[in-house]
Amino acid sequence: MESFFARYRNVLVLLALLVAQIIGLAMQVRRTDSGRVSLDPTDSSGVRLIRLWANAIVSPPERAVQSSKTGVGSLWENYIDLRRVREQNKDLQSTIDRLRLEQAALLEDARQGQRLQAMMNFEQKYLYKTLPAQVIGTSGSDLSRVFYLDKGKNDGLARDMAVVTAEGIVGKVREVFPHSAQVLAINDESSGAGVILETTRTRGILRGNVDGQPQIVGILADQRIQPGEKVLTAGGDEIFPRGLPVGVVEKVVRDPDRDAFINVIVKPAAQLDRLDEVMVITATEPRFSPQQRQDLATSEALKGAEAAELAEKKKASEIMAERLPGLTDPNAPAAKPAEKGPNGAPVAPTTTIPKIIPPQHPDRFTPGNAEQPEGAAPSHTAPPKASELQAPANKPPEMKDAAPGSPDTHRPSPKPAKQPPPPTPQREP
Amino acid sequence: MLLTANSRRDLDIHRYPAPLYVIAPTVALVLQALLPRFMGRFAYFDLPLIVTIYFALGRRSPIQGMFMGGFLGLFEDALTHRAIGINGIAKTIAGYLAASVGIRIDVQNTAIRLMLNFVLSLLCTAIDFFINRVLLGLDLHWNWLNMLFQAIGNSAIALVVFPLLDRFQQRD
DSSP: OHHHHHHTHHHHHHHHHHHHHHHHHHTTEEEOTTSOEEEOSSOOHHHHHHHHHHHHHHHHHHHHHHHHHHHHHHHIIIIIOOTTHHHHHHHHHHHHHHHHHHHHHHHHHHHHHHHHHHHHOTTOOOOOEEEEEEEEEEOSBTTBOEEEESOOGGGTOOTTOEEEOSSSEEEEEEEEOSSOEEEEETTSTTOOEEEEETTTOOEEEEEEOTTSOEEEEEEEOOTTOOTTOEEEEOSOSSSSOTTOEEEEEEEEEEOSSOTTEEEEEEEESSOGGGOOEEEEEEEOOOOOOHHHHHHHHHHHHHHHHHHHHHHHHHHHHHHHHHHOGGGOOTTSOOOOOOEEOTTSOEEOOOOOOOOOOOOSSOOTTSTTTSOOOTTOOGGGTSOOOHHHHSOOTTOHHHHHTOOTTSGGGGOOOSSOOOOOOOOOOOOOO | OOOOHHHHHHHHOOBOOHHHHHHHHHHHHHHHHHHHHHHGGGOOOOHHHHHHHHHHHHHOOHHHHHHHHHHHHHHHHHHSSSOTTHHHHHHHHHHHHHHHHHHHSOTTOHHHHHHHHHHHHHHHHHHHHHIIIIISOOOOOOOHHHHHHHHHHHHHHHHHHHHHHHTTOBOO
8 A cells, every 4th residue: 555655656647636726616616596617706715825925925025116116217308318408307297388278278167167067966976086096017917817916995095996098998996995895897708897888879788809909899789889989887787887988889890699789899998908096986875075065965955845845836736736626627737736825835726616507497406496495695596706606725624624516616526517408397385 | 767656756746935935925915906007908818827836837736736726716705895715726726737747857847837827827817707607607708819818818928927936046
């Protein structure tokens, strides 16, 4: 037995190592509801610990390299590369003047955009809190397009925060460590971002292909989609705020798996291969000035008062409609909103009951012609005056207590009115 | 005189200073994580694999080669967002094969080194593909041209790295 282990020691060790790693792999995958196998997007504590150790080993040298690169670059810029400084200064000055003009125009556009945005949707967020970060390393594998930032949990980063540059979106934070963070780039095959084409308004999901190019997948073939069209974030993925630039359409190719669908290859706006400094969107709360905040609060308060007033008017009209069902003519046009009284209180609309045409041959059944017992109030059967039939807005309970045969029982009905019964021959006394 | 496998192994085992076993893999890992930043899509190399092959060939110990390959592979996996173990398995096998081959052939020959790196690079890629598609059942796309470029790049870099590491070899 001993000779067996001695003879096959290498193979046995190889098998043991392979089996251990295969078991470890099996623990990291799971079967989705659709029956497909996928990697668990949230690492287990053990896996996360291994990643933390690896990151802790690699990050310090990467930071050192980054610092030395910055230091050398600074030395070069400050002391060595001083040639043609005067010409550069002159050019830069003219550039600054031009940029100032452009900035003023853009500022005005931005203000107008803010006002329009506030009018259309008050809760829409379009200014965000960002945290600048430096890219310090990559995964080192072209099958995993992730990179590392020099900021981590201690700096306020969290999972699923959007990472952008001034040019466009870059990726999302996939994992955070105390002093660094792992970012999944948008050109990775497992990434996903909701995007929209600016002109055709076609929505789709952006993810990377095998060549590391971002592409929009799952789009029905559309002739209108042409190279050069801008691609923006759609904002539905709860990671990237909407409207951020993604890139431009580079070309449209057929989906190899589905005939009716196309893949839109996107040329990313951000240079994903050469990232240096990026911004992490840490919060999507708007950053308004104190004056703007005050204006917004005032506007919100006014909006609340108007809404309460409208609700009160609506309630009053509903009560009236409930108590005067016969007065509602279904063929009548929609009721006008309640008018405001002199004291500001809502006043129900005044409704006039049409006059009853007096019969040509009245008898004792005719309202108003019945013989009245002595002491009885004639008002119960007397034809009402037009002014009395006007429904007083402030006295609805009286209408409710009206006796049968009172004028309110003769209100015009939507149905065709019944013919009055034929007159009964009166016996002579 | 005809040398048997064991006698050749005893004669040709290379020895290195102990810190080199730590420093060389660490430098390889750091450079592997750092250089793609500057080279972008053209980072067709796998420095940890080159270091694994070098030490497996030099030490001619399959067990040492397996452990070094497994450790470096797991470390590489930990820096990605993929499952930990894919590179580990591939480089474990690469370390074992390199050491096993190193017992039987002359590892100082440049052509053999070039060929070994090329073949083992392709083998690692094939194992990676096999694990992803067959073992894990993941729907992952591959570009074999990139893999070929990586194998060529590894071979070219090994031509520089191997003589560099040879300088640290301890001779009796």
